[in-house]
Amino acid sequence: MTENSTLIDWFRASTSYINAHRGKVFVVLLSGEALEDDNLAKIIDDLSLLHSLGAKLVLVHGARPQISKALAATGKELRYHRNLRITETDCMATVRETVGDLSYWLDGLLSMGTANSPMHGAQLRLIRGNFVTAKPVGIHDGIDFHYTGKVRKIHAQAIQKQLDEGNLVLLSNLGYSLTGEVFNLSAEEIATEAAIALNAEKLLLLLPTAGVLDSDGQQLPSLNEQDAVANMERLQQFDDEQSSCIAQALSAALHAYRHGVHRTHLISFKDNGALLQELFTREGNGSLLSSDSFDLLRNAQVADVPGILNLIKPLEDNGTLVERSRERLENEIENFKLIELEGSIIACAALYPISEDAAELACIAIHPNYQKQKLGSRLLQSLESEARSNGVKSLFVLTTVTSHWFIEHGFVESSPEALPETRQKLYNFQRNSKVLCKPLG
Ligand SMILES: CC(C)(COP(=O)(O)OP(=O)(O)OC[C@H]1O[C@@H](n2cnc3c(N)ncnc32)[C@H](O)[C@@H]1OP(=O)(O)O)[C@@H](O)C(=O)NCCC(=O)NCCS
Known part of the structure; x- marks a missing residue:
């Protein structure tokens, strides 16, 4: 009875969120690290549920650790300059192959609908395409970044059309130039630029921690611009992987915020249900950078x-x-x-x-x-x-x-x-x- 009434109360309390999210565009970043996590299957189920409840989803997946591993297996490695990877010509075949494999694998996961899965009956239609036009990063300090690219244009209208037809759009970290070449981009940049171009309601960045933690390890449920800057600068002083990942996410969140995306949620990809809790409960389960509470x-x-x-x-x-x-x-x-x-x-x-x-x-x-x-x-x-x-x-x-x-x-x-x-x-x-x-x- 208690468990039932808790569930019923929770379900009732979520109604206002269901209504608020219906028809809104959410851009979700699934980093390469998130794709490797044991919790991925649950995240896919939760995204499918979100889609079923009427949110218009654009998923952007990264492939950083997968590309590094695939290159290491062929005896090559990505070099970095100014914290940015250099994608040399002889690495591109491996990059394309790895990202392509991941995209197909995600297509499969998002198409599941067996009777015992939470996605049964969801009939989710997934669209991929050349929605991102890229340009080369170019040469900096005399260093040629070759096939490392930047976003030149997000084809927002074409994406929006798919979303309006009830389809879910999947973008990878690859972009295509007008000269017909394929470039290796940062998935964070694609997600951020897509959220800006689509005037998205939310940008959802999935992280290895429960949102942004302060210097005492306490979760910060909500952040304003100054908090986000202060925490990004604090985390940039550390060189462990986790701190730099969150600093990078905060930098992406700030860029989105300063270009009109009013809400960016930073949510754990390791915590089962964190996405739903963040989006459907007032208590949340992550950190929200937002401008609108006032x-x-x-x-x-x-x-x-x-x-x-x-x-x-x-x-x-x-x-x-x-x-x-x-x-x-x-x-x-x-x-x-x-x-x-x-x-x-x-x-x-x-x-x-x-x-x-x-x-x-x-x-x-x-x-x-x-x-x-x-x-x-x-x-x-x-x-x-x-x-x-x-x-x-x-x-x-x-x-x-x-x-x-x-x-x-x-x-x-x-x-x-x-x-x-x-x-x-x-x-x-x-x-x-x-x-x-x-x-x-
Ligand atoms: C008191 C309360 C209304 C303040 O709201 P708020 O939006 O957090 O307030 P502000 O952001 O304007 O101010 C925050 C500052 O007030 C301080 N503050 C909060 N509660 C305080 C208290 N009981 N005594 C003294 N200072 C307090 C905070 O520490 C913070 O200080 P800092 O900026 O130096 O860190 C809120 O904390 C609250 O809802 N408290 C519980 C309910 C309550 O006590 N209501 C009053 C009943 S008469």
Whole structure:
């Protein structure tokens, strides 16, 4: 029963995400390392599920470790200059063969549909083609990069047409020049440029770690541009493979971000279900570089009540917030403002008038994944300006554990006696909250 109700709750809670993702373009980077991981079969199942739920998917696969191994087997190796590989003419046959093999192998995996597989009935149609025009990297510092290429153009319209017809598009790290040659490109660059050219809703980069970890090894669920730059620069100082892989992913994410891709998720390819958890739960399971959380501040409506209850329940349980029943919340909903991200409520706060020129700020809550991004300050600012325009001169707040945060935002310590009489009567002496007040000039 408990397991069932957890599943049912989870399924219900995912509805807003299913609706938000339907019809949106997601570009997914499957690095060569991800293709070698034991979890790949699960990732393929999850991508197929995502496709079934209406997301338009462009998969971009890399082949770096596979190419290195194939070249080593023939006694050759890729040389590097400025961290960029040099693809000499005599390596290209092996590169083409290796990438071609991987693409066909992925075609096969994505075509599975046996009765006992989660892809049964999915009927996924996969399209590959010459969607990427490449140009040579050229000669730098006197070093010729030969068949190492760069993206010249992504044929976004042609890809979009396939997506609109319900097909999934698979791109590899190879591109084709107008002179008819094949070039070896970085899959990160193709994924990033494809996301930009397609104006994708999301770029999903699959990594060997659970997103971006800070210097203490703690996962960073959400990043703004400055966080992403700081972590990229920190990781660039290390020369282990994992740090450079994440630094590279952050660099790709930043490039996409600066060219209009508003959400890049960095998700583990090793963790079973991480992709679904990141995309269909508020808690997520990776790191999200995004620009949009500040844009979605709005007044709450009755339909938001379940989302607000979800957000504040843990804070009511630990005593930080006073308990509110669903009925009370429904009655008081017009006092609330919230911040929504992808259909999910990540922050809320309320403003209650308590006399002609006094109001109380209450129930301010930011989901733990989104704290320290100034969402609290932003909500406070918005409610303060609403209070001002309603003629409020004194803004009160009652708090047990957050007084310092309010003091840092211009509140000063006050006392229950300073509250307007009607509110004084309701003061809960057992709770013994501190009363703070901010004069609104
Ligand atoms: C308090 C809260 C609303 C702040 O929201 P936020 O979006 O994280 O706030 P901001 O980004 O504007 O500010 C973050 C800063 O406040 C600090 N802060 C958070 N909670 C604090 C507290 N209880 N006391 C003092 N400082 C606090 C953070 O450490 C951070 O400081 P830093 O920037 O120096 O690292 C949020 O932490 C929250 O929802 N807390 C739980 C609910 C709660 O306490 N509500 C108040 C009930 S009256």
